[in-house]
Amino acid sequence: MTDLKILVVDDEEDLCEILQFNLEQEGFTVDTAFSSEQALKLELSQYDFFLLDIMMGEISGLELAKIIRRNPDLADKPILFITAKGSEDDKLKGFNAGADDYVAKPFSVKEIIARIHVICKRVFTTTQKEISFEYEDMKLIPESKKVTINNIDVGLTKTEFEILQLLLNHKGRIYSRDEIMHKIWEGDTFVGDRTVDVNVRRIRKKIGEYHKLIKTKSGYGYYFESLKQ
Known part of the structure; x- marks a missing residue:
């Protein structure tokens, strides 16, 4: 599933450019923001998927994820954290903030792409019997x-x-x-x-x-x- 619009939020501009280029090569539509503050100025409901760094400015990626999850229009949108903080406690904090997955830096772009595809297959495919x-x-x-x-x-x-x-x-x-x-x-x-x-x-x-x-x-x-x- 590549007809998705992804927002990459990371204060490392070079990394944003690398991710944007490779994800667009994969067929995704990609925008970037270099801080949570910049991201929050965008119309977030237009995006299907969020890649967030954790360590950013005054509003961290964790806080941005919580803001996204509190918005009913965004609550179901997948969030993948990309961050240098890779301890088990850090990962649990990420999942508690609403993340669907968590990748520690340094990472390969191929791994990011693979994880996006796996998350999309799970999130955008309904397999369970519909029982009220x-x-x-x-x-x-x-x-x-x-x-x-x-x-x-x-x-x-x-x-x-x-x-x-x-x-x-x-x-x-x-x-x-x-x-x-x-x-x-x-x-x-x-x-x-x-x-x-x-x-x-x-x-x-x-x-x-x-x-x-x-x-x-x-x-x-x-x-x-x-x-x-």
């Missing part, structure tokens, strides 16, 4: 890919929505981290099991009091508590 769900004030609406509480969209990303949908479609069935990775990130060899934990933690936070319905079976995995409807 309603419990008290929480509703999962497959047609609009939303989860609402009191008719207010809780703002799940596509990945978060698909994980919750998977658990809801098979209430009471325990899914290991490996099973969730295989079903949600099919073919993506870059994803680790901690990514599953981060996404489940974000889902629990967003669904408020209903977080208690997503159970953890120690040593096995996650499941949604089977309820009498």
Whole structure:
């Protein structure tokens, strides 16, 4: 899938130019910004994909990602961090900020392109059975890919929505981290099991009091508590 418009945000202008050239050679449409502040002056809803550096000016890439995720029009758009901060804690901070993936510098452009294709295959392809769900004030609406509480969209990303949908479609069935990775990130060899934990933690936070319905079976995995409807 190459008919995407990508925004690259990095304060290294040379790196932006390299990424723009190579991504355009791949068939993508690419714009660049050299700071979060510059990016925020653009009409972000025109972009399908964001490549963000973390260490930038007054507004970091992490903060920019959070701003993107808070915007309902952008909440489902993929975010890939490209950064020199590559520790496990740094990666977890990136995923907590809403990233779909994380690449540490130095990296190869081929790796960036491969990761973009893998993310796009996952994010822009729907494979799960469309099953509606309603419990008290929480509703999962497959047609609009939303989860609402009191008719207010809780703002799940596509990945978060698909994980919750998977658990809801098979209430009471325990899914290991490996099973969730295989079903949600099919073919993506870059994803680790901690990514599953981060996404489940974000889902629990967003669904408020209903977080208690997503159970953890120690040593096995996650499941949604089977309820009498």
